[in-house]
Amino acid sequence: MDIPIMFKKTNVVEGHHVGLVILLPVGNCMIKRILIDNGSSTNIIMLDSLKHINIDEKNIINKSTMLVGFSGETKKTSGEITLATYAKGVNLQVKFLVIDTLSSYNMILGRPWVHEMKAIPSTYRQVIKFPTRWGIQEIKGDPKEAKECYKIALKATSAEKGSA
Numbered sequence: 001m002d003i004p005i006m007f008k009k010t011n012v013v014e015g016h017h018v019g020l021v022i023l024l025p026v027g028n029c030m031i032k033r034i035l036i037d038n039g040s041s042t043n044i045i046m047l048d049s050l051k052h053i054n055i056d057e058k059n060i061i062n063k064s065t066m067l068v069g070f071s072g073e074t075k076k077t078s079g080e081i082t083l084a085t086y087a088k089g090v091n092l093q094v095k096f097l098v099i100d101t102l103s104s105y106n107m108i109l110g111r112p113w114v115h116e117m118k119a120i121p122s123t124y125r126q127v128i129k130f131p132t133r134w135g136i137q138e139i140k141g142d143p144k145e146a147k148e149c150y151k152i153a154l155k156a157t158s159a160e161k162g163s164a
Contacts, residue, residue, distance in 0.1 A: 018143055018146035018149075019035050019037070019149070019150070020121050020127075021033055021035055021105070021143075021145045021146040021149060022036060022128065022140075022142065023089060023142060024086070024139070025086040026053070026083050027053055027083050028053070028082045028134075033105050033106045034105065034108070035111055036128055036141075037109065037110050038110075038111060039070075040108050040111065041112075042109055043094055043096045043097065043108065043109055043112055043113050044096060044097050044098075044099055044114060045081070045096040045097075045099075046103050046105070046106055046107065047078055047098055047100040048100075050098065055081070055083075059081050060098050061079050061081065061150060062079050063077075063079050063080050064076055064077055064079065065077045073115055075101065077098065078100050079128045080096060081095075081096050081098055081100050082094065082095050083096060083132060084132070085118060087117065087137070087139060088137035088138075089134060090132055090137075092113070092131065095112070103152075104152035104153050104162075126143050126146075127141060128141070
């Protein structure tokens with residue numbers, strides 16, 4: 001029996017529920033390990049990622065914000081910065097909150113970016129689709145990177161529990 005084309009499995013990671021992790025040009029660099037997170041009310045970039053792409057800390061606007069996580073934990077930001085993102089013909093100036101913390105992700109693109117792109121992300125299909133003047137474009141997720149990020153996060157959680 002033939003499965004209708006819209007239901008065929010493409011780029012699906014069997015047995016895992018990994019996040020949607022993509023690669024995207026930000027500033028003048030290609031950034032990997034970007035989590036697309038519909039649950040995040042902001043866009044976030046790690047301070048180490050900024051340093052790695054040679055963005056001077058002087059460009060960070062000194063505006064601290066308190067972020068609250070799902071379980072109530074809080075994290076103070078180092079400030080905010082606006083960077084250009086380029087997604088298959090769509091250029092956006094995006095405001096990121098800067099966090100000085102270790103993370104398996106280099107940045108998180110939350111609802112502000114997803115909404116401005118008019119994008120539809122699918123963790124199941126491991127793709128994000130969005131309209132452009134040239135039609136619907138898509139960026140495929142990288143399930144191997146997503147699994148690696150997941151493993152790193154689990155190791156960090158295990159280490160924190162072990163030291164408590």
